[in-house]
Amino acid sequence: MRCCLNPDCPNPHNHDSHQYCQSCNTPLIPLLRGRYRVIKVLSDEGGFGRTYLAEDVDKLNEWCVVKQFAPKFQESSALKKAVELFKEEAKQLQKLGEHDQIPALLAYFEQNNYLFLVQQFIDGQNLSQELQQGITYNESKILQLLLDLLPVLKFIHDRGIIHRDIKPQNIIRRQRDGRLVLIDFGSSKQLTVTVQTQIGTTIGSHGYTPMEQMHNGEAYPASDLFSLGTTCFHLLTGVRPSQLWMEHGYSWVSSWRRHLSNSGSVKVPLSGYLSEVLDNLLQTDIQQRYQSADEVLKDLTNEPSFTSAPATLLTVSSTTQRVNRLLVYAAILLLGLGGVWYLQARVFSSHQPVNKVSQAPSTLKGHASDVNSVAFAPDGVTLASGSDDKTIKLWNLANNQEIRTLKGHSQWIWTVAFSPDGQTLASGSADKTIKLWNVSSGKEIRTLAGNGDGITSVAFSPDGKILASGSLDQKIKLWNVATGKEIHTLSGHSQAVASVAFSPDGQTLASGGWDKKIKLWNLTTEKEIRTFEGHSQLVQAVAFSPDGVSLASGSKDKTIKLWNLVTGEAIRTLTGHTDKVNSIVYLPKSINQKNQTVANLASGSSDNTVKLWNLETGKEIRTLKTGSGYIYAVASSPNGKMIASGGSADNIIKIWQISN
Incomplete structure (x- = not known):
C-alpha cells in the first residue's frame, strides 16, 4: 500500500504498483526521505496536514508515525517563518521524547515544500x-x-x-x-x-x-x-x-x-x-x-x-x-472500605444494654492522612490502624501512645486485621498486595501477591490458619497463613468485593460487593451456598453475629440489613444514617434489666457519625458525633467497652469508652 502525501487528496490510499495517485494524480513517493514507507492516514489535521502510519525500512519495518505540516501560506515570508518555528519546535519535542510517556522524536525535515516530523508509534x-x-x-x-x-x-x-x-x-x-x-x-x-x-x-x-x-x-x-x-x-x-x-x-x-x-x-x-x-x-x-x-x-x-x-x-x-x-481518599470513600473483623463473643454483666458513652472520646494522632481501617488486638489494649499515608500504626490504648509504625506498602492501606492469637497482623493495600507482620517485632513476615487490583478487605479464620481477602478484581482469595500460598480463588461477584468475614465456626465465609449482593461460601467445598439480595446500592461491609445465627450488612443505600442465614431473608432493616454505611461491627452481647441477652451493633457512616443499635428492637441506642469528616472504619474491643473509629477528620482515631 502506498499513500499519497497530498494533504488535500480525497482518497490517498493506492496500490503498491501505482506511480501516481489514482485520485489526485500526484506522484507517489515510495520512501519518504528514502526511509519511511507511508502506509495509511491516521488522522486529518483539517487543511494543515495529516498524520500517517509508516514503516521505517532502516529498522526492519518498525512502525512509526509521520506528521505532515502543510500550511497554505500565500506569502513566502510566512512559510519561511513557519519552517523556522517548526525546527525550533522539533528541538523541543526531541527533549520531550526523553520521557517514557511521550513518543520519542525520530526525525524532522522538509521535503517537497512540506514539513515532516517522525515519531515513535505507540501500540x-x-x-x-x-x-x-x-x-x-x-x-x-x-x-x-x-x-x-x-x-x-x-x-x-x-x-x-x-x-x-x-x-x-x-x-x-x-x-x-x-x-x-x-x-x-x-x-x-x-x-x-x-x-x-x-x-x-x-x-x-x-x-x-x-x-x-x-x-x-x-x-x-x-x-x-x-x-x-x-x-x-x-x-x-x-x-x-x-x-x-x-x-x-x-x-x-x-x-x-x-x-x-x-x-x-x-x-x-x-x-x-x-x-x-x-x-x-x-x-x-x-x-x-x-x-x-x-x-x-x-x-x-x-x-x-x-x-x-x-x-x-x-x-x-x-x-x-x-x-x-x-x-486517594476518593477511592476509599467510593468503596467505603472500613473493614470488618470477627470479634470473639463475650458476655459481660450489666443491668441494661449499652447506652452510656463517654462524652469526650480520646484521640490518637500520628497519621498524615485518612485512617481507613482500625482493628483491636485480642488483648484489648493494642489497636492497629491503616492509612492513606501508606503506613500502619500500632497503638497502646493504656496510655494512648504509638508503639511503632509499619512501612512497606507502596500505596494506601485499605484494611488491617489481627490474627486470633494477636501475634500476626494482616494488611491489604491498593498496591495489590497483602502483607503479614510480626506484631511483637514490627517486622514483615511475608507478602502475599496474586490479585489483579487493590485489596479491599482481609479477615483471619477463627483458628488463624486461613486468611481471606477481597479485591477490586472481583475475586476472593483464601491464603495459607503459615506458608503464604494461595489455597483457592472464589469467583462469583460481578463487581468489586468490598468486604469479607468468617463465621464463628470457620466453616462459612460471607462477602459483600459492589454488585449489591452478599454471598455465602462453604469453605469445605469452596462452593457458593447462597446469594442475598435486597440492598439497592453497593454493599460496603458484612459481619457475622457472634453466635453465627445472623449476618449484618452495611450499604451505600444508607441502611443496615440483618439476614437470616438459613432462609436468606432480611430479618430487619436499620435506618437512620443519612449517608453510606462504610463499616459495621457486632458488639459483645449484654444482659438487660429483664435478664435477657441483648445484641448490639456499631456502624460508621459518611454522615460523620457512629451509631449504636439494639438489634432486638432495631432501634438506635445512641449516635456518636465525630464533628466533621467521613467515618470509614469502626471496631469494638473484645470486651465491648471501647469503640474505635477512623476516618477523614484530621487524620485521627477516636476511642469511645462504653459504660453500663
Whole structure:
C-alpha cells in the first residue's frame, strides 16, 4: 500500500504498483526521505496536514508515525517563518521524547515544500476508543489517570511547552504495560497559534479548551489542567464536553455534577475530595484554577512539591489551597472500605444494654492522612490502624501512645486485621498486595501477591490458619497463613468485593460487593451456598453475629440489613444514617434489666457519625458525633467497652469508652 502525501487528496490510499495517485494524480513517493514507507492516514489535521502510519525500512519495518505540516501560506515570508518555528519546535519535542510517556522524536525535515516530523508509534488504544468499546471509568480509574498523567504534564511544562489539546483521543493506553502516553504535541498547533492568530485561528478542541485559550489564543500550564479536568469529566460521564459547549458555552462547567447522576457509566457518586479537585481543574477563571501540575500532585500525595514550578504570568489563588488532603481518599470513600473483623463473643454483666458513652472520646494522632481501617488486638489494649499515608500504626490504648509504625506498602492501606492469637497482623493495600507482620517485632513476615487490583478487605479464620481477602478484581482469595500460598480463588461477584468475614465456626465465609449482593461460601467445598439480595446500592461491609445465627450488612443505600442465614431473608432493616454505611461491627452481647441477652451493633457512616443499635428492637441506642469528616472504619474491643473509629477528620482515631 502506498499513500499519497497530498494533504488535500480525497482518497490517498493506492496500490503498491501505482506511480501516481489514482485520485489526485500526484506522484507517489515510495520512501519518504528514502526511509519511511507511508502506509495509511491516521488522522486529518483539517487543511494543515495529516498524520500517517509508516514503516521505517532502516529498522526492519518498525512502525512509526509521520506528521505532515502543510500550511497554505500565500506569502513566502510566512512559510519561511513557519519552517523556522517548526525546527525550533522539533528541538523541543526531541527533549520531550526523553520521557517514557511521550513518543520519542525520530526525525524532522522538509521535503517537497512540506514539513515532516517522525515519531515513535505507540501500540495501544486511545481513551476515546475505550469509551466506544463500553469501558467505564469509576473514581479509582480517574485517580489512576491523574497520578499517571500529571507527572507527564509537569515534565513538559517545566520545559516551557504547553500541549494545548489534551483530550481522550490524545491519550493512549500503551498495550505492553498499561501506562498512559500523551500524544500529539503537533508542531502544527504551535505554528498555527503563532502564524495564524491574525485570522483568529485557535488551537484546541471545543469543550476541552479553556476560555483564555479559546478567546485570546493564550495558553499556560493551567490551560492544560483545564483540559485534563474536562477529559476526566468525559471519561466519568460519557458526556462529550464539546456537546455541552455547543449547547451552553462555558456555563456547563459550573453544573458539571448534575451529569453524574444522569450518566449510565457512573455507578456511584464521587467523593467530596475528587469533586473538589475537579472543581479546581474546571474553573473557567484561570486565576481560580490550579496553576501547575505540582499543585495537583501535592494534593494527591499530600507531600511537598517535587521541584519548584516555573514562574507563570499568573498568581496562584487561595482557592487552589482548598484541597489539602489526598485525592486517594476518593477511592476509599467510593468503596467505603472500613473493614470488618470477627470479634470473639463475650458476655459481660450489666443491668441494661449499652447506652452510656463517654462524652469526650480520646484521640490518637500520628497519621498524615485518612485512617481507613482500625482493628483491636485480642488483648484489648493494642489497636492497629491503616492509612492513606501508606503506613500502619500500632497503638497502646493504656496510655494512648504509638508503639511503632509499619512501612512497606507502596500505596494506601485499605484494611488491617489481627490474627486470633494477636501475634500476626494482616494488611491489604491498593498496591495489590497483602502483607503479614510480626506484631511483637514490627517486622514483615511475608507478602502475599496474586490479585489483579487493590485489596479491599482481609479477615483471619477463627483458628488463624486461613486468611481471606477481597479485591477490586472481583475475586476472593483464601491464603495459607503459615506458608503464604494461595489455597483457592472464589469467583462469583460481578463487581468489586468490598468486604469479607468468617463465621464463628470457620466453616462459612460471607462477602459483600459492589454488585449489591452478599454471598455465602462453604469453605469445605469452596462452593457458593447462597446469594442475598435486597440492598439497592453497593454493599460496603458484612459481619457475622457472634453466635453465627445472623449476618449484618452495611450499604451505600444508607441502611443496615440483618439476614437470616438459613432462609436468606432480611430479618430487619436499620435506618437512620443519612449517608453510606462504610463499616459495621457486632458488639459483645449484654444482659438487660429483664435478664435477657441483648445484641448490639456499631456502624460508621459518611454522615460523620457512629451509631449504636439494639438489634432486638432495631432501634438506635445512641449516635456518636465525630464533628466533621467521613467515618470509614469502626471496631469494638473484645470486651465491648471501647469503640474505635477512623476516618477523614484530621487524620485521627477516636476511642469511645462504653459504660453500663
